[in-house]
Amino acid sequence: MDCRTECKADFSHTFDVLVIGGGNAALCAAMTAREAGARVVLLEGAPKDFRGGNSRHTRNLRYLHETGNNHLTGPYLEDEFWDDLMRITGGQTNEPLARLIIRQSANVAEWMKRHGGTFQPSMRGTLHLARTNGFFLGGGKALMNAYYATAHKLGIEILYDAEVQDLEIFDDTFIGGSFVLQGALKKVRAKSVVVASGGFQANLEWLKEYWGDVADNFIIRGTPYNKGRMLRVLLDRGAKPVGDPRQCHAVAIDARAPKYDGGIVTRLDCVPFGIVVNKNARRFYDEGEDFWPKRYAIWGRLVAQQPDQIAYSIIDSKSLDLFMPSVFPPVVSDSIGEMAVKLGLNPAAMEETVGTFNQSIRPGTFDPTALDDCVTEGLEPLKSHWARPLDTPPFYGYPLRPGITFTYLGVTVNERAQVIMQNERPARNIFAAGEIMAGNILGKGYLAGFGMTLGTVFGRIAGREAARHAIGSFTERS
């Protein structure tokens, strides 16, 4: 049955498995459950053109592998994977779950390929992840397209524009749910449910509960459909929360980005090569603390703490070719004063900031590929690497705002992906996968390509367990 255009799915009977969400974790769960023999319905809240949640903006997946292959340049083993995860989370993780994900990610690319996924060999745009992360040919949307085609072929009933409103949960057991389809409220019943509907980062009202009006100046990098409705419903119905509700993964991105869904292109990699000032034309943090890929995630928070949540990165012509091209053209000027005017800042303050900065630079050997010795002296805050005077016009300016990638608050799960209730008992037939339970493993920070790993592994676990609960047996077909 083609549910992609016009669904004739019969909602009067009880499905085996209901999957809520339409991104990577949801599809992995749905395909796994369906291959085990369950009757599966998947409700995607977004319209078809925007299906796939934040997975449509991803590009790669980190997975365990003992040898290199046609798209990875070398081995990536458990100890290194674990160390990487420990380093970025600072130990704020659930070790059994984290190790489960790492181990079950072993050669997961083979499973993905059997379900339509394709990978590309490492090229110029694959950053420094060519050994650890498999890059999807064409990126995450291409992968989602392939998964939807496979899910359709498997006979999963897929509905778009189907936003689940509420879940009926009684005695830690899921009974049914209601959803809106083309303006009409409908009921759905299933023997088990997989909730894989993402976090709440696109819900500004919710973000404001923690951030206040500051959140009005946040840009949401991903899908506008992750409003966290299912997260709120699960928490209200007794699920045990996990993760710091105040925290979100925020990076500094181009302030001219669209409010939602700007994705990868809004990133700016120029920060380490110049100075960053706030709206008072004052520097506020060490721009050269470390390589940008290791620092971009703290800059979202730094900018969020500045007045009006705005900042400006300024470089001169010496540095223009040192970073990935930006999607929006820089503001160009022949003098620092003119730059200040064009950015709406105080020219005198800006000239003073740049003058002091330029005078404090100790001579060194500039090297953008290393933590070089170009440092400032007697300047507060310090710039500890790549400090070169801004003295060669034209000057280039980029406005920065906090760009929110995801939120950390989620529901607690066990190793079977069962949602844990506040009484510490696992819900019998409620499973969660993907961003909605990422907080179990990612207490803070983020490891490139790990969201897709987590979604794939836990999506498959949730699909397997949901099918096992619904039809009493489980045999994975492939």
Add this chain to the structure above:
Amino acid sequence: MPSAALLKEAERIMVICNACRYCEGYCAVFPAMELRRTFTDRDLKYLANLCHDCRGCYYACQYAPPHEFDLNVPKTLAGLRLETYRDLMRPRALRDLFRRNALAVSLVASLSVTLVVLFTLLLRGSAVFFGVHTGENAFYQVIPYLTMVLPFSALSLFILAGLGMGTASLWREMGGKPNELLGLRANGQALWDVLRLRFLDGGGYGCNYPGERFTMFRRYLHHAVFYGFLLCMASTALAAFYDHFLRLPAPYPFWSWPVVIGAMGGIAVLTGTGGLLYLKRLMDRRPAVPQSLGMDTCFTVLLFLTCLTGLLLLALRETPAMGLLLALHLGLVAGFLITMPYGKFVHAVYRYAALVRNALEQSQN
């Protein structure tokens, strides 16, 4: 010059793509884009002609419409490509005539067929035209030797001149120096890319044509047309050699090299063009420019009909239908040849030029 609006749109999308780069595994366009930070008109024309229209980047694009960035790479590049085709048509007087390409090509082809049929009928009389001719020189009994050879030789020179001048202009427009076009290594690489139709393989899984699914259909069908066309050319050249140097005039027996090669080529082109037309009917119109549909279809139909009449002529050459089929076939061949520099055929030489440029700059980086 292509319209300023189109160039501006092409620049806009390339700037967005260059900040993303997710599609770099599909084809040559994105790796070529990554060598640049800004895009001149020359760069954009080059990238437009380098694009093979596999459409992988349309379906994979997180910014494709209805996203507010409204990114449609294949459609934009196809529009720009079409304008470079028009721009390079020589002589300029004919360029405007072929602006409405489907109409002009159909008219020229129909006129050419009508003229050949009518003249043959009038000059040779219906007895000859509808008679049965067999044995040596059978074709020349209907259309005399010189009447056949002279116009077609002249036409061939005209086409070669037209395509050659167009390619040289495009090379300049793409920012190349004349001597670079003749570089041995770059030509070797480009030829290898063409012979494999490398950039219709979408990174190994085929193109997204006619729809979202990856498939090798179009690549194989295009191969059939390409190699079939080469076989037809080889057959014609061989027949000319038999005729002029071995004093063996056509028609040739069925089991002779010109006939076997020509028949194989004809069947391949027929299959390929038929299949491509079928796919075009099914194709998703969103990543396509409507203006190129007529040009593409006309060219493919003309090629299809030329091969069809050629094969029918082979099958029925010993019947009274031979005269009519010969005239039809030659009329179509003439129509095809005349319109070659003014229609879809130019993509063969222009894309080749873009591939040479790509081979050059990739080897330099």
